[in-house]
Amino acid sequence: MRDIKKVTLPCGLPVPALGQGTWNMGESAGSAAAEVRALQRGIELGMTLIDTAEMYADGGSEKVVGKAIAGRRDNVFLVSKVLPSNASRRGTIAACEASLRRLGVEQLDLYLLHWRGRYALAETIEAFETLIRDGKIRQWGVSNFDTDDMEELRELAGGDRVQTNQVLYNLSRRGIEYDLLPWSIEHGVPVMAYSPIEQGRLLLQASVMDVARRHCATPAQIALAWVMRNPGVIAIPKTGSIAHLEENRASLDIELDAVDFEALERAFATPKRKRPLEML
Secondary structure (H helix, E strand, O other): OOOOOEEEOOOOOEEEOEOEEOOOOOOOHHHHHHHHHHHHHHHHOOOOEEEOOOOHHHHHHHHHHHHHHOOOHHHOEEEEEEOHHHOOHHHHHHHHHHHHHHHOOOOEEEEEEOOOOOOOHHHHHHHHHHHHHOOOEEEEEEEOOOHHHHHHHHHOOOHHHOOOEEEEOEOOEOHHHOOHHHHHHHHOOOEEEEOOOHHHHHHHOHHHHHHHHHOOOOHHHHHHHHHOOOOOEEEOOEOOOHHHHHHHHHHHHOOOOHHHHHHHHHHOOOOOOOOOOOOO
């Protein structure tokens, strides 16, 4: 098994290119124990970047993550997100403090604005910088920002300290390749890809299944390997199953070749024009 590939954030910190998402975790008490075990197995396998948000299960996801990382905090790169409705200066700080309590930690490694809302970006940045000064977060970033949003952000005081942009990206959602991904690469801002297997919908696509058979792999592994082909992209698939977790980890052992890329390109073509940023 290969070591986890790393992606370097603008601050110089390397993080795993394959992490763990937690969207839909914490919604059922009956599945919480399995979700905790899966996250812990992921940490053991080097998938130490864990992404959550105050929105997920109304904080329930953060509580599951908190249980999973208890006694393991030093081995985890912890990411959470503030809702845009909370993203005023005072609201961002209060939301972060609430997330810290649910997670049972003193500091987040990365705190993201979940998407743009009614509050001015400058106000949210000011709150992020206050949280850094107070030792409650190490770095900050954004989520669901299109190219014009990123350009506007970087023009603001402190906006050039953005560490990542978390967006929807997978074989069937390639719109960011037209302008946002090239912009991100040019400016050294890694993209964090959520729903990299399209919530399982890619697994039944004939072209993905064909490539998987060529590699004696699973469709999920092919979809993940494709997303991570770019050195500036981090994938954060979600699973509450240890078997699927280990399957995801093995995607790092797959090397797609020109034949694979051509087959996938025929089925999922590179965008030829600007598309509105997609979200789930």
